[in-house]
Amino acid sequence: MNREEKLTRIYEAALRVFARYGYRRTRVEDIADELGMTKGNLYLYVKDKRDLYEKAVSHGLLQWQAMVARSIEKIDDVCEQFLALCRKGYTYLSRDVSLRSVLINDPSIFPLSSREDQFAEINRASMDLLRKVLARGIREGRFREVDVDHLTELLYSIYVMFIIKTYVKSEGKSTQKMFEQGLDVVLQGLLKK
Amino acid sequence: MNREEKLTRIYEAALRVFARYGYRRTRVEDIADELGMTKGNLYLYVKDKRDLYEKAVSHGLLQWQAMVARSIEKIDDVCEQFLALCRKGYTYLSRDVSLRSVLINDPSIFPLSSREDQFAEINRASMDLLRKVLARGIREGRFREVDVDHLTELLYSIYVMFIIKTYVKSEGKSTQKMFEQGLDVVLQGLLKK
DNA sequence: GAAAAAATGAACATGATGTTCACTACATCA
């Protein structure tokens, strides 16, 4: 594994942990643990904690943006893509939550209001994306009809699934499995019999 | 407000915060903040952090046990009671998760294996409770039929709702609202048309 | 097997946090 791949692995792990605990409550050792390496080793790849945070966020942001863009391009199977995103375990939506709480709790540490806006933006875009999927599904008769309120609630339910994926310690694959199945249930509840 | 009521308020707040961050990652100041008081004041009511943790857990445990018992007694509207529990924001199920992670992460700090067992027990009991509700609903024709797997997944979905309630910072009442609505959607998805 | 690269874990400095306490604000009653 070359240095760049390793950096990717590090950024993704860091993002997961930062999302789980927020900036202040994650120790760099937590991230090292997540990676199965030691702090000292980690410091061969990153300058300091803040730097790691910034890089990890930027890295994740780019990937997420690319995925959203890809999905929107090909709206027909966007539903499957959305599911695939979940399965792949991307936690960018949830990061918005913890990011915001971090920013609110410690505005002095990271005055990243512009970046917070970015996340809010992406968050909204993702919601819109899902909204489109559902609207189209209903229009085409694949989904049962739901009123706007229920639609919103359902969006939130799925949103919740994303978030929980971040916060629940998954020991082994069982949590992942349940997560996927739970999502399927929600979506299946939508489908017409 | 007399001393006892104040202690109850303190224990409940502490439980919420401990559930949110786990023992090690919560500062006593976090709990003071949640209560809108200062650390110094808090220390007029509790001996130390560990004591607060133990008392809060015991307190919550008793309440939760009482509720489960009450629900089981009156199985007919157990569904509503279960929902009411959610609405009231009890987070004991989720506490199991963070408790366990605390215990796994810091077995030296709290060798509370017996208490962990207690939580696992209550957790299981709650799951069984919900399982009974669903089984009865299907038997009586109120719920649509779902196979055992889907049943399990659905249980998990609802379980997820509980957990998220703990971890998502609810600013204002909107999160609470969405939480309730999300739960309704899941349950409504179960109902026969 | 030597040289380079990667990884370790102990050491250190500094900042965070649990705990205390002298002091203030507030309520209650004469």
Add this chain to the structure above:
DNA sequence: TGATGTAGTGAACATCATGTTCATTTTTTC
């Protein structure tokens, strides 16, 4: 109003946790 007790504050302190470094060891490469 003033005296007295109760509740609350916030600064101070000691200790512990954690970010960061680095000499040393282990692994990889040729």
